[in-house]
Amino acid sequence: MTERQVFGPSFGEMVLRAQGLACGRGGVVLAEALNFVVASGRCLLLRGPNGAGKSTLLLTLAGIVSPLAGGSVLEGTDEDAGPQLHYCGHRNALKPRLSVLENLDFWAALNGPTGMAAPDALDRVGLGHIAGLDAGYLSAGQGRRLALARLLVSVRPLWLLDEPTAALDVEGHALVTELIDAHLDRGGLVVAATHDPITLPDLTRMQTLAMGRAR
Amino acid sequence: MTIETAPKQSWWNRIAHPGQFVAMTQRLLWPLTIITALLFVVGLWFAFFNSPEDYQMGDTVRIMYVHVPSAWLSQFVYAVMAVSALGTLVWRHPMADVSMKAAAPLGATFTVLALFTGSLWGRPTWGTFWEWDGRMTSTLVLLFIYLGIIALWRAFDDQLRAARVIAVFTLVGAVNIPIIKFSVDWWSTLHQPASVFRADGPTMPGSILTPLFVMFFAFTFLFLTLHLKAMHTEVRRRKLMALERQAVQAGVSA
Amino acid sequence: MTGFLAVIGRELHLALRGGGDVLTLVLFFVIIGVVVPFAVGPDQALLARLAPGVVWIAAFLAMLLGLDRLFRADNEDGTLILLRQADLPFAAIVAAKVMAHWLVSALPLIVASPMLAVLLAMDLEAFGRTVLSLLVGTPALAAFGAVGAAITVSIRRGGLIAPVLIAPLCVPVLIFGVGAIATGPGPDQSGPALLFLAALSLMALALAPFAAAFAITSGED
């Protein structure tokens, strides 16, 4: 499990740039005047207390919530190439009545099966042995793993992860770190909001954005 | 925050700021009220003392003076809401949300009045309170659309989010209302030979038109006045909600 | 196209495997037909005259009842947000969902309608016309319903409000739907009515996915 695998070609040079970004929901500003640059092969960790706007910032970057001011752009991508990001939120978007493999197959079909084959991805996140089971039987941690497998079956440069390690055990934490590391290896970008410390082997790849209403 | 360098803003931008909108239109409120009151006094005087009874409808023609303006407003208010909905969706104009929300109960009330006076007019004229006539039926459907919109406003917790969603529904309704009207007309002519409601047309003498016009303007100005006042209230309510939310937040971080 | 089919396939999968939902709707549809004779009396001639209207009302109510599942579950488990990052435009995904919704909520009703025809003493010709008008008209109901479901999806207890919102908009569908059957007295206008119904369905199907997608997008914002 520890060998570094690089699947498919690596991405070109990309930069996620946010300028004067303010985000919030329901008319309440949660974070403002955010400026950051994330380059290919780098991971941005969002830190801060509950309610600091980490999740909202991720939703704003994903284009689901519109920014209150400023904006963000992923430079170096083709406008027509379709969505360039994977968003992985609190909710795992699993259908309990479909099997683990069927759940994953759907996302592969919808987002384009450009990455790993679905069974391989399940092996990678440690769910290979229960691929045929209904997703309803999965524990919270296993559901999380399945949600992470979705990032592997379709290749997209930018990952937006909201508490990726939530409900995961120690091995799971290691898995998240490995997945992020492998993604950075091929030139991907990661923005992750987390309370758990994520430590990549190469610390120079990490940058941190402290959020909170200390201002 | 982006720095705004526009030295002079157009009125359009100025009213985009809720607080300034209230400040700017506050002055309009009293003149509008006075105009409305005067129009009603004149209109009612014409309606009762200075208009003849119709040779066909007799004195019941006087119901028209409140029925027709109500019916007009029931549609005009929806048009106001539809334009505001466009303002919300296309220009993201903050006052458009407010206008849309303030108009809905007014429109529903005038629609109820149109139905109420229509049925009181129908009893002596047609001999029944309710006739499944094309116009009355489509007005009834319109009332349900209004009530649906009001229910929708009440169902949402977050009013900013509600505005955009309700704007979509308002526009869907606006596209649908002509279709509903057409289908109901088609349906009512299928089931009965001809519509009975033929009060308009060249047979109407000027002495009836005068009070009708005055009342028409009186009702329209009444709507404009109430709408403006309700918009001011709505702006304040939003400020209030923002402050309350802020108070809660302050309580958490303290 | 694979994405489009994947959405339809998944919806069908979920509906068929999701247990009683489809069956419950069909049951509801048939029960309305069973209840009507109790309410108006078992007079065959009267029932035959009411039958087209009753079948339409039953289909109308059953489809309104089934609306809520269209987006709600997907919204609650986070699928709806993810669908917006798919390669497919979101409106196309909504269109796929509307089609799937029609397949699992309208088609079973049409398949079950012979039962109502027997119970309500319809003759063969009236039954044929009813099936035809249901086939042409129910897509419009599904499309309008999708708009209502999309508008109410972000309301926590929006289950009841969507049918109330949508019912007035569906008046034309009901009018032309029953008009296309035309068993009553008066001039036979069933031909034009069927054409109007078809026009309504096509228009609703073309526009509703955009309106619904837009409503969902705005509701999340």
Place this chain on the structure above:
Amino acid sequence: MIDLGPHAIFIVSAYLGVAAAIAGLIAYTLGDARRTARRLAALEAQGIRRRSAGAKS
């Protein structure tokens, strides 16, 4: 009072109904305005002011 003919009851009730509805509408609008203003004043009296953030206010 002028003579309204045989249908006076309908005419009078139509006008009364409209008057009642409009009066209700005005009362509701004014009452709502007053209630909101009072709550806003109470909140502002507590010293809660709007931050400079928000919709560029």
